[in-house]
Amino acid sequence: xxxxxxxxxxxxxxxxxxxxxxxxxxxxxxxxxxxxxxxxxxxxxxxxxxxxxxxxxxxxxxxxxxxxxxxxxxxxxxxxxxxxxxxxxxxxxxxxxxxxxxxxxxxxxxxxxxxxxxxxxxxxxxxxxxxxxxxxxxxxxxxxxxxxxxxxxxxxxxxxxxxxxxxxxxxx
Numbered sequence: 146x147x148x149x150x151x152x153x154x155x156x157x158x159x160x161x162x163x164x165x166x167x168x169x170x171x172x173x174x175x176x177x178x179x180x181x182x183x184x185x186x187x188x189x190x191x192x193x194x195x196x197x198x199x200x201x202x203x204x205x206x207x208x209x210x211x212x213x214x215x216x217x218x219x220x221x222x223x224x225x226x227x228x229x230x231x232x233x234x235x236x237x238x239x240x241x242x243x244x245x246x247x248x249x250x251x252x253x254x255x256x257x258x259x260x261x262x263x264x265x266x267x268x269x270x271x272x273x274x275x276x277x278x279x280x281x282x283x284x285x286x287x288x289x290x291x292x293x294x295x296x297x298x299x300x301x302x303x304x305x306x307x308x309x310x311x312x313x314x315x316x317x
Contacts, residue, residue, distance in 0.1 A: 157187040221278035
């Protein structure tokens with residue numbers, strides 16, 4: 146880079162970000178949008194970039210993330226998207242990826258998917274999981290507001306031999 150072309154360190158970083166694609170661009174945008182101080186230093190930015198995207202560190206970090214990824218309460222779509230992003234940066238084989246994906250699903254979805262053969266391949270399994278999740282969502286009962294209990298006046302004529310149910314007449 147020719148330093149005279151860029152009036153500031155920030156401009157150098159901005160230019161570098163404009164050349165990025167894919168995950169590197171997503172990472173850089175997150176750094177830029179968070180106003181991280183490293184965007185004000187080309188040297189710090191490139192150093193941090195190298196740390197994050199070096200093959201050894203990146204693979205280890207991705208593997209740890211894949212190993213720990215859980216759906217939790219998020220939707221299957223959101224979980225699958227996050228999983229796909231990690232898959233793109235991983236060097237895991239398809240069998241290991243499928244196992245990690247299944248392990249991270251919430252129990253309800255995992256149980257529903259247990260009915261299906263998982264030898265159909267990772268991509269097909271991910272698509273099927275999304276479809277099953279959507280079908281399960283349509284089966285959920287609509288949550289309605291509880292209806293107030295009806296208060297019916299009990300002015301029934303008392304039956305003989307019922308203790309403490311006789312009412313006094315107006316004359317008494």
